[in-house]
Amino acid sequence: MTIHSTSEASEAYIALGANLGDREGSLKAALKRLNQHEQIEVTRCSHVYETEPVGYLDQPQFLNMAAALRTTLAPEALLQEMLSIESQLGRVRDVRYGPRTVDLDLLWMENQHFDTPELTLPHPRMQERAFVLVPLSDVVPHNEESSGLRQFITAALQDIDGREGIRLWTTNVWDGGSELSES
Numbered sequence: 412m413t414i415h416s417t418s419e420a421s422e423a424y425i426a427l428g429a430n431l432g433d434r435e436g437s438l439k440a441a442l443k444r445l446n447q448h449e450q451i452e453v454t455r456c457s458h459v460y461e462t463e464p465v466g467y468l469d470q471p472q473f474l475n476m477a478a479a480l481r482t483t484l485a486p487e488a489l490l491q492e493m494l495s496i497e498s499q500l501g502r503v504r505d506v507r508y509g510p511r512t513v514d515l516d517l518l519w520m521e522n523q524h525f526d527t528p529e530l531t532l533p534h535p536r537m538q539e540r541a542f543v544l545v546p547l548s549d550v551v552p553h554n555e556e557s558s559g560l561r562q563f564i565t566a567a568l569q570d571i572d573g574r575e576g577i578r579l580w581t582t583n584v585w586d587g588g589s590e591l592s593e594s
């Protein structure tokens with residue numbers, strides 16, 4: 412039996428990326444839809460960065476960002492909601508690592524470890540991706556509860572040696588959900 416909800420809210424971190432169409436509009440729309448779910452609250456957002464494509468190089472530059480959520484959804488149910496929002500916003504899956512209107516990855520969730528094809532947690536490729544680590548570093552606090560994740564990010568950023576191919580695009584894409592348009 413799959414558990415869809417928990418009585419206590421957990422912290423989760425997600426990565427967002429877009430490199431087709433109105434990239435900033437797609438990121439905003441995804442955040443707005445997540446926040447509209449009654450069991451999800453978007454609590455903090457990173458800056459938005461423009462990044463060189465990694466993996467599959469012959470594609471447009473991405474906008475990437477990260478967000479912190481509080482949710483009473485179980486991890487599988489949160490991922491299902493994220494995949495559903497990707498489809499609603501026009502994501503088509505064809506080329507692996509290829510272009511997409513919006514990509515939502517579940518990076519880390521409080522006290523949760525999974526290792527199935529449908530869900531691996533923490534995300535198995537996050538430590539090798541500056542386009543994930545740099546924005547994630549904006550939203551993970553420097554307090555004791557998050558210290559494991561903070562140390563993980565610091566060590567991973569040292570290993571991959573930096574921020575090459577990553578430029579600040581904008582600092583305020585999210586205003587808490589009140590006035591966001593999906594233009």
Ligand SMILES: Nc1ncnc2c1ncn2[C@@H]1O[C@H](COP(=O)(O)OP(=O)(O)OP(=O)(O)O)[C@@H](O)[C@H]1O
Nearest residue numbers: 507508514515516517518528529530531532534536
């Ligand atoms: N932590 C996770 N976050 C998002 N998807 C995951 C995760 N773990 C496993 N998956 C599975 O990965 C599948 C493919 O995801 P997706 O198409 O976004 O991959 P990708 O963005 O091309 O590559 P990558 O997974 O390296 O970012 C999803 O259908 C999902 O079930």
Ligand SMILES: Nc1nc2c(c(=O)[nH]1)N=C(CO)CN2
Nearest residue numbers: 428462463464465473508542
């Ligand atoms: N810069 C950048 N490159 C990528 C990205 C992404 O979000 N940003 N996503 C990919 C598939 O997960 C593959 N390559």
